[in-house]
Amino acid sequence: MEYDSPFGRFTLLPLHHHPKSPLQAWSAADDLLLKELASLEPAPQRILIVNDAHGALGTCLHHRRPYSWNDSYCSKLSLQQNLHRNQLLFSPEHWLDATELPKDLFDAVLIKIPKTLALLEYQLTRLRPMLSAQTRIIGAGMVKHLSKSMVQVFEQCIGPTHTSLATRKARLVFSQFDATLNPLTPQPTRYSVPGTELELVNYPGVFSQQKLDLGTRFLLEHFPDASAAEHIIDLGCGNGALACFAARHNPGAHLSLLDDSWLALQSARETIELNKIPNPCELIASDGLDGFEDKADLILCNPPFHEGTRLDSNIALRMFKGAKRCLNDEGKLVVVGNRHLDYHQTLRAHFKAVELCASNPKFVVISASRPR
Structure with missing residues (x-):
């Protein structure tokens, strides 16, 4: 399937794609994130992508050399396969599994919001050392899965938060890092x-x-x-x-x-x-x-x-x-x-x-x- 992103056209497929399946490797939430990132001036240089299920974000942003942080091995396979489809190379040093922690500060963090509040809270609190007041923190999800509680978790773990208007049943969540907050990371x-x-x-x-x-x-x-x-x-x-x-x-x-x-x-x-x-x-x-x-x-x-x-x-x-x-x-x-x-x-x-x-x-x- 061909996807026209703000950064070019890419061939993207989900893992184990069947020709008769309607499932796409990208969603309206991915599209909103990419359009928002493309509009930022100056362009963020150091980017972290969180929960990129099918590798759509990582593939479209390959030229920016983003880091990916994810809990799914299948998502890693999806990213590798979609990069290969587009004659792009996978960088192992830019992939981090969920038990690892990214290092240093990021200019932008793009978060596909997970389905559970517990995982969202865990990820946001662990991300705090990589954030600053200048970091653009943008979450995205489909409206039917994006609850008020999820927005509240952004506020509690990151700082002041607001949402965009819904577009094609998707919505963005914008958070501003508040260094005075001290949320506890959920323990096992x-x-x-x-x-x-x-x-x-x-x-x-x-x-x-x-x-x-x-x-x-x-x-x-x-x-x-x-x-x-x-x-x-x-x-x-x-x-x-x-x-x-x-x-x-x-x-x-x-x-x-x-x-x-x-x-x-x-x-x-x-x-x-x-x-x-x-x-x-x-x-x-x-x-x-x-x-x-x-x-x-x-x-x-x-x-x-x-x-x-x-x-x-x-x-x-x-x-x-x-x-x-x-x-x-x-x-x-x-x-x-x-x-x-x-x-x-x-x-x-x-x-x-x-x-x-x-x-x-x-x-x-x-x-x-x-x-x-």
Whole structure:
């Protein structure tokens, strides 16, 4: 898809784009941000882009050598692919994952506002050392996802804030840095797993921040036999609850924890340390199981079914296809999901043996083996 930006025309596609999909790599919020930046005089020289989901901002602003700060591995892949489509080079030194901190002051900070208040507050407070009274701080989001509470977080964490008029269902948020403010950076939450000695660590923005989600809890109540597994994968691991529970049943198994979010992986890392898990563990930022070559005896998965604020069943489908490739001959994929997502039908297209292990009015636990 061709996008005419204030900085030129670019070919931009979202990750895993399907020709029949209407999904674009840019939104009206991206367009507003770029037009606002193009109007600034003098032109900001040192630019930080936050939460650039599909790499549209980073690609259009490549000539300004911006820094990107992001919690999504898939967003990094999207930026790399869109730069390549436009014969532009990716600069690894200008990419920072969410567990890192940018250095020095920026002239402009462009923020695609995330869907959770907790992550927004976490990001804004951590950004303060890189801001000055001269920094242009501009947030952007679609009106239906931009709440008054989000604007208030800008005011509490950065300083005086106002919004633009809505244009094409998008709006900008302008903040002026107030050096006298001293907001506290939100700390990871900790909570216990009912019926176990496990305690989980959750960073802001990571799924199920305040308590164990009902789907994971249902899977733990109907957990598969992991005693003979030599290699266990926690796919979309979040805070590592499934991997740590598996470790309690099999302290000798090798554990691989994979997630798109670096803050999720940091949560899982600290969960493992807190619970003194003895198993050999590896934590991997990933796009599902793409690029993962090792074989596993057991894959545990509570698949996400949202991408940002949008429902997306393709994430689970890619995970299932990856599991099909990575399972040993006698291996098993065990999935928990909402009943209405109808995962058992999807799994039957890829596995010969699909079994309903447990169900209640809201969730199902399904095992799948013998890949087709």
